Amino acid sequence: MNSAARSSNPSDWAGSFEPIERVTNRLVGAAFSPHRHDTYTVAVTMAGVQTFNYRREIRYSLAGQVLILHPDELHDGHCHDEAGFSYRAAYVPPTHVQAVLGGAELPFVANGVSTDPALIAAAFNLVVDCAGVEDPGAYEDALYDLAHAMNNAAARVATVRIANRTAVMRAREFLETAVVVGTRLDELEQVSGCDRWQLSRDFRALLGTSPYRYLQYRRVELAKRLLREGAKLAEAAHGAGFADQSHFGRTFRKTVGLTPKEWLRSDLFRTIVL
Template sequence: MPRPPALPRSDWVLRSPPSASMERIEAWFQGNAYAMHRHDTYAIGRTLAGVQSFHYRRGRRDSLAGSTLVLHPDEAHDGQAGTDEGFRYRMVYVEPALIQDILGGSALPFLEGGITNDPAISAAAEALLQGVHDVVEPLEQGDALAQLAHALAAATGGVGTRRAKAKGDYQAARRARDYLQAHANRVVALDELEAATGRDRWSLSHDFRMFYGTSPYRYLTMRRLDALRRLLLAGLSLADAAQDAGFADQSHMTRHFLKTFGITPGRWLQVIGHAPRR
């Protein structure tokens, strides 16, 4: 039986334009891909080839071709090839706010383990994990997101498609999110956020993490990093992009970039969009 053609050996990442609080990528890595990092989105993935290995919640996970990955917001993880052959995968990053819009104030579903064979979750992931150049229509994306949210809720203790309401102030957390999104390019004081939401800072911090999976400051930092990546792809220097995105300086930005994405901004610029021609 003839062997399949060898996969490309140079690292690359293809990225679709972010839309509606989602981002899709397809990537190939040989060896180590990402250092330990965490982001404020769900990371829903599918291994396409090779063995995709990562450390997650105090253990090593090995995802084989066809497996579905579900990484919870703000959970540290890394990424590397499990064998010498390298690995190829697709990933979609889903803001918890989209899941909250569907579940309406429930605690975010948390799936242990990072890898699942749940058929409902796999089907929803299949609809979301199309090629980065494929057109995903708004209604198609909305249907897939609803399917994913309900499948995650059912797999993590929900009854049918409904879960018990969480104990917290969802509306205050939502006001905080909107305020932070509108003011991400500057420093936001705690008393300012309290005034905008009508909630004391400690209760608000608890509520925000319950409903959006991260802290208010991490959410603010992620919005700055989103802006930064757009500026870098538009051709700005690292220093200018860091300043325009709201970071204190380039060093401040680089520390947060590495902690969030597992690679430096310079390395990210090297691999982004460099997939071989088909």
């Protein structure tokens, strides 16, 4: 049995990039014959054991591990046992990775399977957390983390340069005015006068977080204020610029460590930091 779901949802349009393909699949008693993609295959094994031939060796991916298959590399896929396996995948064009890395050689994850915590976290964010999210900035942010995690896993040495503080401060000031309406990297590029991916690197270097997450933090702060003023959850989500209440709940929990309802019941709800 091969049960697959391919996504063509508009949320998979990657901001200023062409759309990416996402797949959710469960394989039992079936196999993929040898084939190639012209994209990176970024897959998270959700359950079972995935077995495949890659670069003349048999590889295994267990639940919670990540596959990063380089473009144009021949591979197959089959079940390790009768229980089968399930996975979720995203197919990331190398041009997207190139945009982040600024023309550097594409990173190659030698074994195809990684247990590196940073790479797993980045892949899970791009493949699972960003699926169905309508905010293009979520993909751009996840792409940045994935590209650099792959680069680190490939043991590449990053070039040291001085960050453009003026551009970062311009971007930060603009983000403060765009909490509700939101923005994208191409807009920040125009505002700051700096290449969007270089701006992402410099923003992280000087402020410790990405432009996208900086905006999410400001949205959560605004939502907290609205909740303290008596707004309902749906009202706070909409008033702080979240696409829907589900997106609000996920982002709130990632930022605070509690769901909005748990936060409302906690002492933190009554704590205001001045």
